[in-house]
Amino acid sequence: MKFSLKRTIFMQELQTVQRAISSKTTIPILTGVKILVTEEGLTLTGSNADISIETFLSVQDENSLLQIEETGKIVLQARFFSEIIRRLPEEEVSIEMLENNQVAITSGKAHFTINGLDADNYPHLPVIETENQMKLPVHVLNKLIAETGFAVSQHESRPILTGVHFILSDQKLLAVATDSHRLSQRVIPIEQAVENFDIVIPGKSLIELSRSLTDEEELVEISIMENQVLFKTETMYFYSRLLEGKYPDTNRLIPSSFNTEIDFYVPTLLAAIERASLLSHEGRNNIVRLTLDADSVVLSGNSPEVGKVEESLSYEKVTGEPLELSFNPDYMKAALRAFGDMSVTVKFISAVRPFTLEPTESSVEFIQLITPVRTN
Incomplete structure (x- = not known):
């Protein structure tokens, strides 16, 4: 050589x-x-x-x-x-x-x-069958990973939740991740009919894949076999093992009726939560509180060791019943970053039931769900 x-x-x-x-x-x-x-x-x-x-x-x-x-x-x-x-x-x-x-x-x-x-x-890499194949633009795959990968579980106690669940059916590709405290689900239309495309890919594998894909590459070809998936571009083969087991039915976790709704511009809300979490991170309890009624929406945080913060939020519109609830600001920040520069509608049922975030623009099928923190 x-x-x-x-x-x-x-x-x-x-x-x-x-x-x-x-x-x-x-x-x-x-x-x-x-x-x-x-x-x-x-x-x-x-x-x-x-x-x-x-x-x-x-x-x-x-x-x-x-x-x-x-x-x-x-x-x-x-x-x-x-x-x-x-x-x-x-x-x-x-x-x-x-x-x-x-x-x-x-x-x-x-x-x-x-x-x-x-x-x-050196161990041989698996031979991938070419029947079950799907093609995606690289930028679409990277976006899917960014929009769901952060919500996978970091705990090995339920290994299946450390991955992102991908299902292709009725010309729609669904990607969903949950750690049982939050959930992120994205659906994109796709003009391919691939059978049995129902797999769970480890979140860590997807992050490394996203880092390995370059902007020069346009398409990635995805092939699956028994316990492996291959992402193939012109210059790279990226193999990942698949997680074994049945992913929970996440559709039943997403509520369909709500009592309070409010529209926010994402960058404005994100900046406010980042300010509030400056204090919550210093204290023992990493929570912030949201209080909303017909006239005002207030974000507050109280850390006995450090001090407290209160801020009236800018919002686009609010409807429904008054509400007061607490949540983990880190979950909320990760959710908002995944939406980027757009407006979202946050929908609540009560102070103890999970609330959802969805783009106000209804053409984008993207929903996130966060469980509030119960406080006495």
Whole structure:
């Protein structure tokens, strides 16, 4: 194996596959990055128990200045190898395989020789069937992840809730996540009929996927098989395990009738909650209180250790019965950030029942639900 290429391009590829490499694995070879050189180009692979990432750099890619003299494959210790590449003095780097799985790295006057492992011992990635496939624009997938991924559970006590549930039916793709205190559900129209598309993908996998997808890529192809899903772009294969078990029926959690409704402009409400949470974070109880009637809407926070805050909120309109309730400001901030620059309608039943947030513009199918905090 012998090849040379532009160091900065190589570094980008290494950083992408390193997202899948853990230093805390029980399988030593998985702390390494697999390098495969063929006449077509350079393939890098990184993997752990949950995700695997494979990137491909073609010899046709003029930016990379990739030149292949000999084909071959090797596994190199990922963290150590990428640190060497990062600190090399020149823009061009050449890599050559020596005897006994050793590899020579040369750039300018710097010359390293490092030990590798036999690539034949590296686990094989699953073969994905091509029947169950769906295509999505990359920016749509990234938006879906941003709008739901934050609401997954961080506790392993109910593993199924640590993932986002995706269902495709009637030409609509539904993505929903809940940690049992809050819920975020987004529905987008999609012109594809894929059968049995009902999967739960770990939230951590989706965050790494979102970080790995670049703006240059337009479409991502999604394929599923028994316990794996593959996200495929022109230059990357991203595999994730699927969570096993039945996801709870979240539709029954979403109320259909309400007693109080109020419309807010998201950035204005978000800024007010950020101010109120300055004090709530300092105290023992991380809660803020919302008091609303026909004439006013007031946000307040009281932290005996620090002080208190009160602010009259700007709102667009309010209807229904007066209400007073408390909620976790962090849940509310995460929900509002997912909506972005728009107006939302917040709908309440009572001080102890979950309330919902939906875009005031009814063409967007996006609903979030937050459970209030009971206070004496």
